[in-house]
Amino acid sequence: MNAASNGATGSDGGTLPSIEAEAISRLRLLTAVSVLTEIALPAAEAVFSTRPDWTAIKVESIWCAVTLVLFGATWHQSFIRIWKPASLLFATVLIVSTGILSTKGDSPAPFMFLLVLLPVGGAILPWKTRWHCGLCALCLLSGLTFATRFHWQDHLVISGLPAMIASMLGCHFISVALTRQRNRINAYLQALEQSEGKFRKIFETSGSLIAIYSISDSHIVDVNPAWEKTLGYSRDEVLGRLPGDLELIPAGDHFVRWVSSLKTGDAGIEQVPVVFRGRQGTLVHCIYSWSTLELNHQDCVLVIGQDVTTRVQAEEELRHNRELLVNQERLKAVGELASGIAHDLNNSLNALRLWLEVLCADPSVTSRHENALQLISRIVRDASATIGRLQDFARRRHDRPVESVDLNAIIGESVQMAKSTLEEKNLLLGKSIQVELELPRLPLVVGDPSELRQLILNLLLNAQDAMPGGGTIRISGHVEQEVIAVRVEDEGYGIPQEHLSRIFEPFFSTKGEHGTGLGLSIAYAAMARIGGSISAVNRAERGAMFTLNFPIAYPVPIRNTQQDADEIQPLRVMVTDDDANNREAFKTFLESRGHTVIATSSGAQTLEKLIDEKLLVDVVLCDLGMPLMNGWEVARRVKSLQMPPFFLLVTGWAAEIPPNHPDRDLVDAVIAKPVDLQALNQLLADISLAKFTPGKRTEQSGFRSWQRPR
Numbered sequence: 001m002n003a004a005s006n007g008a009t010g011s012d013g014g015t016l017p018s019i020e021a022e023a024i025s026r027l028r029l030l031t032a033v034s035v036l037t038e039i040a041l042p043a044a045e046a047v048f049s050t051r052p053d054w055t056a057i058k059v060e061s062i063w064c065a066v067t068l069v070l071f072g073a074t075w076h077q078s079f080i081r082i083w084k085p086a087s088l089l090f091a092t093v094l095i096v097s098t099g100i101l102s103t104k105g106d107s108p109a110p111f112m113f114l115l116v117l118l119p120v121g122g123a124i125l126p127w128k129t130r131w132h133c134g135l136c137a138l139c140l141l142s143g144l145t146f147a148t149r150f151h152w153q154d155h156l157v158i159s160g161l162p163a164m165i166a167s168m169l170g171c172h173f174i175s176v177a178l179t180r181q182r183n184r185i186n187a188y189l190q191a192l193e194q195s196e197g198k199f200r201k202i203f204e205t206s207g208s209l210i211a212i213y214s215i216s217d218s219h220i221v222d223v224n225p226a227w228e229k230t231l232g233y234s235r236d237e238v239l240g241r242l243p244g245d246l247e248l249i250p251a252g253d254h255f256v257r258w259v260s261s262l263k264t265g266d267a268g269i270e271q272v273p274v275v276f277r278g279r280q281g282t283l284v285h286c287i288y289s290w291s292t293l294e295l296n297h298q299d300c301v302l303v304i305g306q307d308v309t310t311r312v313q314a315e316e317e318l319r320h321n322r323e324l325l326v327n328q329e330r331l332k333a334v335g336e337l338a339s340g341i342a343h344d345l346n347n348s349l350n351a352l353r354l355w356l357e358v359l360c361a362d363p364s365v366t367s368r369h370e371n372a373l374q375l376i377s378r379i380v381r382d383a384s385a386t387i388g389r390l391q392d393f394a395r396r397r398h399d400r401p402v403e404s405v406d407l408n409a410i411i412g413e414s415v416q417m418a419k420s421t422l423e424e425k426n427l428l429l430g431k432s433i434q435v436e437l438e439l440p441r442l443p444l445v446v447g448d449p450s451e452l453r454q455l456i457l458n459l460l461l462n463a464q465d466a467m468p469g470g471g472t473i474r475i476s477g478h479v480e481q482e483v484i485a486v487r488v489e490d491e492g493y494g495i496p497q498e499h500l501s502r503i504f505e506p507f508f509s510t511k512g513e514h515g516t517g518l519g520l521s522i523a524y525a526a527m528a529r530i531g532g533s534i535s536a537v538n539r540a541e542r543g544a545m546f547t548l549n550f551p552i553a554y555p556v557p558i559r560n561t562q563q564d565a566d567e568i569q570p571l572r573v574m575v576t577d578d579d580a581n582n583r584e585a586f587k588t589f590l591e592s593r594g595h596t597v598i599a600t601s602s603g604a605q606t607l608e609k610l611i612d613e614k615l616l617v618d619v620v621l622c623d624l625g626m627p628l629m630n631g632w633e634v635a636r637r638v639k640s641l642q643m644p645p646f647f648l649l650v651t652g653w654a655a656e657i658p659p660n661h662p663d664r665d666l667v668d669a670v671i672a673k674p675v676d677l678q679a680l681n682q683l684l685a686d687i688s689l690a691k692f693t694p695g696k697r698t699e700q701s702g703f704r705s706w707q708r709p710r
Contacts, residue, residue: 232279346652431470466492603629624651
């Protein structure tokens with residue numbers, strides 16, 4: 001039996017001694033004690049006895065010498081391979097030398113003592129049974145052989161031989177029992193070693209997160225490499241520490257109480273979800289099972305976790321995509337509804353604006369109702385801006401504002417509008433909210449003033465909601481690389497990291513039932529429409545920061561529109577609109593400007609007059625949304641004429657037509673309802689100039705550049 005087969009790994013990780021190593025240790029201890037005895041006894045007899053037994057002294061001297069040789073041999077490395085034959089040789093030398101000296105000195109005492117002692121001493125060694133039988137047979141054979149040389153009547157011989165036989169039998173039975181017990185122990189230790197080896201191999205190579213915790217105090221006893229790799233901690237860093245010290249588990253106290261409540265034999269095979277926090281703060285989603293065990297005489301719990309972070313992220317992404325799909329469908333439905341409402345309202349506002357212009361052209365009316373007419377005009381403009389925001393909400397607008405806006409004034413007005421809510425109302429509620437402006441003089445930007453005011457006001461109110469205990473809102477700005485950056489910062493609780501990428505989505509809100517999820521969505525669409533952007537981050541100190549990037553508005557040469565309008569030659573204009581109010585309003589307005597107007601209520605009627613009746617007109621103002629034949633189809637047929645008139649598409653959906661719409665090439669301009677009358681007059685002046693000044697080509701800011709088709 002070799003050392004590998006006899007050794008075993010203990011529960012503490014150390015290796016138990018093999019049978020050979022155990023035998024050598026016992027031999028070394030036995031020979032050391034024997035040497036001391038074999039020196040002390042003869043010396044005492046020689047000194048204190050009046051008649052020393054010199055035969056016994058000689059025998060014990062031989063014992064001492066041979067024992068010293070055996071003691072020295074036990075320290076040699078190769079002795080582990082020959083300890084059994086060496087022990088028998090040692091016994092043989094002792095028996096033969098003692099027997100010879102005992103027969104010569106006629107004193108059987110040392111010899112008989114040795115024969116009785118050797119089997120007993122041999123029982124100390126971890127012999128196999130056959131080797132112990134060999135020792136007993138050696139003693140029996142030598143005893144009978146040398147006993148014939150003694151006087152049989154000697155009481156030492158008479159009593160020594162039975163004692164020797166009894167010693168042999170007793171020691172043999174003990175050796176057999178010890179050998180059986182040792183074999184059982186060795187088999188158990190080998191099985192334990194194999195089991196522990198398998199466990200250690202599984203523990204080290206498993207892809208699952210495995211950790212062992214002490215039940216008594218919940219500290220970490222051991223972790224496997226997969227646990228180290230996933231959570232970012234090394235084994236040496238975590239051994240002996242509590243999960244709460246490392247902030248591994250958000251609900252650390254609950255985990256400690258759970259571990260402390262376990263008893264030996266408990267186990268949990270159900271898949272329990274838990275979230276760990278790694279070294280870098282990353283969240284690791286796991287499902288785990290557990291079982292209790294005893295390790296190094298200590299009750300522990302083995303926790304085996306499966307990393308399901310990827311699956312959780314995939315499920316969250318799928319849920320997010322489903323939510324986006326639902327929101328997109330909802331937004332699409334709302335957008336279609338908003339688009340229809342916007343179209344109808346724009347039609348009504350257009351007719352109202354045209355009739356107002358007709359009334360304003362009458363001196364008798366303006367002299368009596370000038371203020372009222374101006375008020376109504378302002379109401380129409382504001383209503384038109386409101387409809388634009390409705391289209392922004394549905395993200396269907398593609399037009400871009402052309403008005404230059406003073407951003408300092410817009411922000412100042414927004415702060416003033418919110419001041420009563422931010423400062424005075426909150427002061428009554430026992431909290432203080434202040435707004436600090438740190439704005440240099442900023443260049444002009446392109447945008448809609450009312451739209452930008454609403455955007456800034458919305459950010460201020462959001463900042464207020466994020467600071468339930470009060471604080472300061474700071475608005476700062478600077479110009480960097482042709483971009484104006486305005487920052488709105490608060491001292492609130494910030495935006496959850498997992499929500500940062502979603503706050504500009506329609507219908508997404510962190511306020512629960514108190515929010516609609518539309519404010520930031522509308523702000524995002526408004527900034528995109530002017531060529532800018534809006535983004536959000538959490539401040540390192542505390543709170544959130546929104547950054548708005550505005551493109552700088554460069555001055556555009558202003559044309560003398562009044563002079564151009566005065567130069568308009570009367571034109572023959574065909575107005576096509578299925579809405580009677582708009583058709584009549586257009587007709588009256590254009591006739592008041594000296595133009596000849598032919599009104600039609602459908603595309604078919606327009607084509608009939610132009611193609612069948614060969615009616616000559618200079619300009620066609622055609623609505624887009626008409627039954628049976630829409631404005632694009634009318635334009636396509638009109639442009640196929642040999643000398644087609646200028647074609648102006650007039651629609652309440654103008655803001656929703658993208659600049660790269662393929663049908664835009666069919667028309668000379670797209671005009672939004674309600675019509676900007678100053679721009680319409682300028683456009684008609686350009687057409688008049690092109691008609692009566694051959695080869696002349698003009699452009700008007702706000703409309704598509706055009707040239708009369710050839």
